Amino acid sequence: MTASPALHHRPERSHGAARLSFRRTGTWTRLAVLHQSGSAKAFVHPTALGPEVVFLNTSGGMTGGDRLAFGLTLEAGCRVTATTQTAERAYRSAEGAAQVAVDHEVGPGGHLDWLPQETILFDHSALKRTTTIRLGRDASCLLMEAIVLGRAAMGETLRSLHLTDRRKVLREGVPLLYEPLTLTDAALGAGTGVLQGARAFASLALVGQGAEAALGAVRQVLDEPGVNAGASGFDGKLTVRLLAADGWPLRRQILRLLAVLREGPVPRVWQM
Numbered sequence: 001m002t003a004s005p006a007l008h009h010r011p012e013r014s015h016g017a018a019r020l021s022f023r024r025t026g027t028w029t030r031l032a033v034l035h036q037s038g039s040a041k042a043f044v045h046p047t048a049l050g051p052e053v054v055f056l057n058t059s060g061g062m063t064g065g066d067r068l069a070f071g072l073t074l075e076a077g078c079r080v081t082a083t084t085q086t087a088e089r090a091y092r093s094a095e096g097a098a099q100v101a102v103d104h105e106v107g108p109g110g111h112l113d114w115l116p117q118e119t120i121l122f123d124h125s126a127l128k129r130t131t132t133i134r135l136g137r138d139a140s141c142l143l144m145e146a147i148v149l150g151r152a153a154m155g156e157t158l159r160s161l162h163l164t165d166r167r168k169v170l171r172e173g174v175p176l177l178y179e180p181l182t183l184t185d186a187a188l189g190a191g192t193g194v195l196q197g198a199r200a201f202a203s204l205a206l207v208g209q210g211a212e213a214a215l216g217a218v219r220q221v222l223d224e225p226g227v228n229a230g231a232s233g234f235d236g237k238l239t240v241r242l243l244a245a246d247g248w249p250l251r252r253q254i255l256r257l258l259a260v261l262r263e264g265p266v267p268r269v270w271q272m
Helices: 211-220 247-261
Strands: 015-025 028-038 040-045 052-057 067-074 079-084 088-090 098-106 111-114 119-121 125-135 140-149 161-171 174-183 200-207 227-234 237-244
Touching: 015 040, 015 052, 040 067, 052 067, 067 079, 088 125, 098 111, 098 140, 111 125, 119 125, 125 140, 140 161, 140 247, 161 200, 174 200, 174 237, 200 211, 200 247, 211 227, 211 237, 211 247, 227 247, 237 247
Parallel strands: 015 067, 052 079, 067 098, 079 111, 088 119, 098 125, 111 140, 119 140, 125 161
Antiparallel strands: 015 028, 028 040, 040 052, 140 200, 161 174, 200 237, 227 237
16 A cells, blocks of 8 residues: 655745825814735724824734735825734744835825834744835824844743844935844844843834924933933934833833823823
8 A cells, every 4th residue: 555645734824914095184184095905904093193093913923924014105284193903923934034014105294103012023933024104295203113032921032033124214215214123043142242132122213304302301211220222313313222121111111202202192002
């Protein structure tokens, strides 16, 4: 009797895309278009500051070969806050990298707060992410990205990973801010010379006319225990860098910063 050849099953991959458009009607910013497919969903909640968009990845996490795309288009004068329902998780990848593409466009005089919750990287994860925000004339944005290298409370230690993260802000096609980041096994083994021993880190940036004026107020709240922080501001940009031993002190520091940089409360899904 001849043995049947082994069957090789390729794991099912998760793909999703969600894109929304908003337009200004009188004094109100209203949803104009909502498109969602696959594992990507989006919900819109009204707030005093304008619509609050919550993106969701229903797959519960990402691994090699998964693809996710989020995008917003804000017409002239629109003000929108966007975030994610929970932390994104990048799990062990057997082959290839999970890919995330975020592409937002803010029309003249508009403003976007892009405030996704943290990304948690697990051992042997691979993630490639690009975030692009295109600003029109006199438009502005507040954006942040936070990374947690494993969950300290669960005793997780990362020995291998590959992260490629690129953030770009352009105004009418002209680059204003570019933040490239690559983390590999070599970085994990480099000791304090790379991340100063931090397990969590974040970058925040406010881009818009007069953004640097908030520098003094920002520096006054950069004193959260367990977080090393620095801020600078010039030429219509304010940037903040944060390093922490764990995700919780990092999150507390971010919430204090958002209280300074936003005109109202943090998104409801961020509230602790």
